[in-house]
Amino acid sequence: MQRRSFLMGLAAAAWMPVRQSLAQADPLPSWNDGSARRAILDFVSRVTSAGSPDFVPVHERIACFDNDGTLWTEQPMYFQAIFASDRLRALAARHPEWRTQQPFKAVLDGDRAAIATLGEKGLLEIVAATHAGITTEVFGQAVLDWLAAARHPRFNRPYTDLVYQPMLELLTFLRANRFKTFIVSGGGIEFMRPWTERVYGIPPEQVVGSSGLTRYTMPAPDKPELIKEARIEFIDDGPGKPIGINRFIGRRPVFAFGNSDGDQQMLEWTAAGPGARFMGLVHHTDAVREYAYDRDSPVGRLDKAWDEAVRRKWIVVDMKSDWKVIYPFQLK
Amino acid sequence: MQRRSFLMGLAAAAWMPVRQSLAQADPLPSWNDGSARRAILDFVSRVTSAGSPDFVPVHERIACFDNDGTLWTEQPMYFQAIFASDRLRALAARHPEWRTQQPFKAVLDGDRAAIATLGEKGLLEIVAATHAGITTEVFGQAVLDWLAAARHPRFNRPYTDLVYQPMLELLTFLRANRFKTFIVSGGGIEFMRPWTERVYGIPPEQVVGSSGLTRYTMPAPDKPELIKEARIEFIDDGPGKPIGINRFIGRRPVFAFGNSDGDQQMLEWTAAGPGARFMGLVHHTDAVREYAYDRDSPVGRLDKAWDEAVRRKWIVVDMKSDWKVIYPFQLK
Numbered sequence: 001m002q003r004r005s006f007l008m009g010l011a012a013a014a015w016m017p018v019r020q021s022l023a024q025a026d027p028l029p030s031w032n033d034g035s036a037r038r039a040i041l042d043f044v045s046r047v048t049s050a051g052s053p054d055f056v057p058v059h060e061r062i063a064c065f066d067n068d069g070t071l072w073t074e075q076p077m078y079f080q081a082i083f084a085s086d087r088l089r090a091l092a093a094r095h096p097e098w099r100t101q102q103p104f105k106a107v108l109d110g111d112r113a114a115i116a117t118l119g120e121k122g123l124l125e126i127v128a129a130t131h132a133g134i135t136t137e138v139f140g141q142a143v144l145d146w147l148a149a150a151r152h153p154r155f156n157r158p159y160t161d162l163v164y165q166p167m168l169e170l171l172t173f174l175r176a177n178r179f180k181t182f183i184v185s186g187g188g189i190e191f192m193r194p195w196t197e198r199v200y201g202i203p204p205e206q207v208v209g210s211s212g213l214t215r216y217t218m219p220a221p222d223k224p225e226l227i228k229e230a231r232i233e234f235i236d237d238g239p240g241k242p243i244g245i246n247r248f249i250g251r252r253p254v255f256a257f258g259n260s261d262g263d264q265q266m267l268e269w270t271a272a273g274p275g276a277r278f279m280g281l282v283h284h285t286d287a288v289r290e291y292a293y294d295r296d297s298p299v300g301r302l303d304k305a306w307d308e309a310v311r312r313k314w315i316v317v318d319m320k321s322d323w324k325v326i327y328p329f330q331l332k
Numbered sequence: 333m334q335r336r337s338f339l340m341g342l343a344a345a346a347w348m349p350v351r352q353s354l355a356q357a358d359p360l361p362s363w364n365d366g367s368a369r370r371a372i373l374d375f376v377s378r379v380t381s382a383g384s385p386d387f388v389p390v391h392e393r394i395a396c397f398d399n400d401g402t403l404w405t406e407q408p409m410y411f412q413a414i415f416a417s418d419r420l421r422a423l424a425a426r427h428p429e430w431r432t433q434q435p436f437k438a439v440l441d442g443d444r445a446a447i448a449t450l451g452e453k454g455l456l457e458i459v460a461a462t463h464a465g466i467t468t469e470v471f472g473q474a475v476l477d478w479l480a481a482a483r484h485p486r487f488n489r490p491y492t493d494l495v496y497q498p499m500l501e502l503l504t505f506l507r508a509n510r511f512k513t514f515i516v517s518g519g520g521i522e523f524m525r526p527w528t529e530r531v532y533g534i535p536p537e538q539v540v541g542s543s544g545l546t547r548y549t550m551p552a553p554d555k556p557e558l559i560k561e562a563r564i565e566f567i568d569d570g571p572g573k574p575i576g577i578n579r580f581i582g583r584r585p586v587f588a589f590g591n592s593d594g595d596q597q598m599l600e601w602t603a604a605g606p607g608a609r610f611m612g613l614v615h616h617t618d619a620v621r622e623y624a625y626d627r628d629s630p631v632g633r634l635d636k637a638w639d640e641a642v643r644r645k646w647i648v649v650d651m652k653s654d655w656k657v658i659y660p661f662q663l664k
Contacts, residue, residue, distance in 0.1 A: 059529070059535055062537070136578055180537070182537075189579065189582065193582045197391070203391055203582075203583075204581065204582025204583050205394070205512070205514075205537075205538075205580070205581045205582055205583060206537075207582060211579055214575050214578060214579070215571075215575075216571035216572075216574050216575055216597055216601075218600070222600070222603070222604070222644070223604060224574065224597065224600050224601055224604050226574060226575065226578050233579075239547075239548035240548075242548050242556065242558060243546050243547075243548055243558065246468055246546060246558050247521065247543055247546070247565075248537070248580060249536065249537045250521065250525045250535075250536025250537055250539060251535075251536050251537060265548055265556065268550070268554070268556050269548075269556055271554070272554070272555060272556050312554070
C-alpha cells in the first residue's frame with residue numbers, strides 16, 4: 001500500500017466528524033428544542049435557501065427587535081426610567097426647590113402612587129430636567145457613567161448584564177444569515193446608542209427609538225454642538241413603531257420580535273407584507289429566574305397583542321420552558 | 333532544465349502584468365488627475381491602511397452625501413419640485429377650483445414670479461395636495477411612475493439618467509473600502525427611497541431626508557396602512573442635517589460631500605470630529621455640459637459654505653475641470 005495514500009485516507013477519516021459537527025453546530029444553544037426554536041430555524045432556512053419559494057434576497061433581510069422586555073429585562077421599571085430617577089437625584093443637590101415641587105418631589109420621595117399619576121406634562125418636566133439642556137455628547141457619557149455604576153435592585157448587577165442570552169444567540173444567528181438587525185424601541189435613541197453596539201452588536205444607525213428635539217449651535221468658532229431640548233420629537237411605541245420603521249428604515253421587516261402590546265402594530269405591520277414573515281413575542285413566565293407578568297402589568301403589558309398572536313399563529317416564546325438560561329452570567 | 337518548473341516560471345511571468353493592472357485598476361476613471369481626485373484617494377488610503385495613524389475602524393466608516401446638486405442635477409429646479417408640479421397638474425382635472433385659487437393657480441399657470449413668492453403656507457398646501465392623503469405605497473408607486481415617464485426639459489432624458497458618473501464611481505469606491513454610504517438630503521425620504529438603491533446602491537435604510545407625518549390605520553382587518561399626512565415632520569436641510577445625522581445615523585460621518593449652503597452645517601459637523609475627516613463640495617462650473625451657478629442661484633446657492641471651504645481647506649470639486657464626463661450616458 002502506498003504510504004502517502006494511506007496517510008491521506010487517515011486524515012480524511014479524521015476530518016469527517018469535525019466537518020459534520022461544524023455543519024451541525026447549534027446556533028441557538030440556550031434554546032430548548034420547542035416549537036419556538038423550531039419555528040425560528042425553519043423560517044431562517046426557508047428564506048435563505050436558494051431556490052426556496054420563500055427566498056428573501058439579502059437586501060430585504062430586515063429583522064426588528066423591541067428592546068425593553070425583549071432583549072433585556074424591564075422590571076421593576078424600564079431601566080431608562082430608573083436612569084432618569086437616579087439622575088434627578090444626582091442633580092437635586094443643585095435644585096433644592098425640587099424637594100417641595102411636583103413632579104420632582106414624587107420622584108425624589110420614591111412615591112410610587114404619585115409617580116403613577118404623573119401626567120404627560122409631569123413626565124415631560126422630568127425628561128426636561130434629566131435629559132435636556134446638555135450636548136448629545138455629555139448625555140451619552142452620562143448614560144455610560146450610570147451604566148458602569150448602577151446595579152439592579154434584585155440581581156445586583158449592571159443593567160447591561162441583564163440581557164437575554166437566548167436573544168443574543170438569535171441576533172448572532174440572524175446576522176450570520178445576512179440579516180440586518182435593528183432595534184425598534186419606545187426607549188430613547190440616545191439612551192440606547194452608547195452601548196447597544198457593544199452589547200447586542202447592533203450599530204447606532206440600526207437603532208430606532210424615541211427622541212427629543214435637538215438644536216444645532218456653534219458656541220465657539222468651528223466647534224458645533226447639538227443641544228438636547230426639552231421637547232419630545234417622536235415616541236416610537238405602539239402605532240409609532242410602524243411609523244418609525246417607515247421613517248428610519250424605509251423597508252418592511254421580514255422578522256420582528258416584541259414582548260408587549262406596544263409591539264402589536266410593529267408585528268401587524270411586519271405580517272402585512274407578502275411572502276414569508278416571522279412575528280414573535282417573548283412572554284414573561286418565569287418568576288424564579290426573571291419575572292412573570294402579562295395582562296395586568298403596568299410595565300410591559302401583554303394582553304391584546306397576545307390574543308392576536310394566538311389568533312394569527314405568531315410565535316410566542318415561553319421564557320420558562322423555552323430558555324435554558326436567561327442571562328449570559330448564568331452560562332456554565 | 334525541468335520542464336515543469338520552466339512552464340511554471342512562464343505562467344508566473346504571464347500573470348504578473350495582469351496582477352499589476354488589477355492592483356492599479358483606476359477606481360475613479362471619470363475623474364481628471366487633479367487635487368480633488370488626489371485628495372479622495374489619499375484620504376481613503378490613510379483611513380483604511382492598517383497601522384496608519386489615521387486608521388478608521390470599519391464600523392465608523394460613515395460617508396454622507398447630499399443628493400440634489402451633489403449626486404444628481406438640480407436645475408432648472410429641484411426634481412422633486414418638478415414632480416410636485418407635474419402631479420398637481422395631473423390631479424387638477426379633479427379639482428377645477430384650483431385654476432382660480434392660490435397657491436394652485438400659480439403652479440398650474442407656470443407663473444414663476446408667483447411661485448417664487450409662495451410662503452411656507454402656500455408650499456405646504458401644495459405638499460398637502462400632491463403628497464398627502466394617500467398610503468406610503470401608493471406614493472412610492474406615483475414616484476416611480478413619474479420617473480419612468482417624465483423627461484428633463486433640457487436633456488430630454490429620465491431624471492434618474494441625470495446622475496453624476498464621477499460620484500457613482502466615488503460611491504462604489506468607498507463601498508469597496510467598506511464605507512457605509514448614506515444620503516443626507518433636504519429632499520423627501522419617500523421621494524428618494526423608491527429608486528436610490530437601484531441608481532446609487534444606497535439602500536432605503538441609509539437614506540436620510542425630510543419627511544411628512546404619517547398615520548397608522550387599519551381600514552380592513554389585518555390590513556394596516558400608513559397614510560401620508562399634510563404636515564411636515566422634519567426638514568433635513570442646513571442645521572437640520574447634523575440633527576438628522578444624529579437622529580437617523582447616530583454617528584458622526586468621517587466623509588461628507590455637498591454642493592450648497594444647505595450642506596454647510598453637515599460639513600462643519602463632520603469636520604468637528606477627531607482624526608481624519610473629509611469634507612467636499614461640488615461646485616457647478618460647467619454651463620456647457622451641465623449648469624454653472626453658485627453665489628446668486630436661487631436653487632443650490634453656494635456662497636457661505638464655499639468661503640468656509642476655502643478658509644478650512646475643504647475639497648472643492650470644479651465640475652468643468654475635474655470631471656471627464658458628467659452623466660453616465662456620456663461615457664463612450
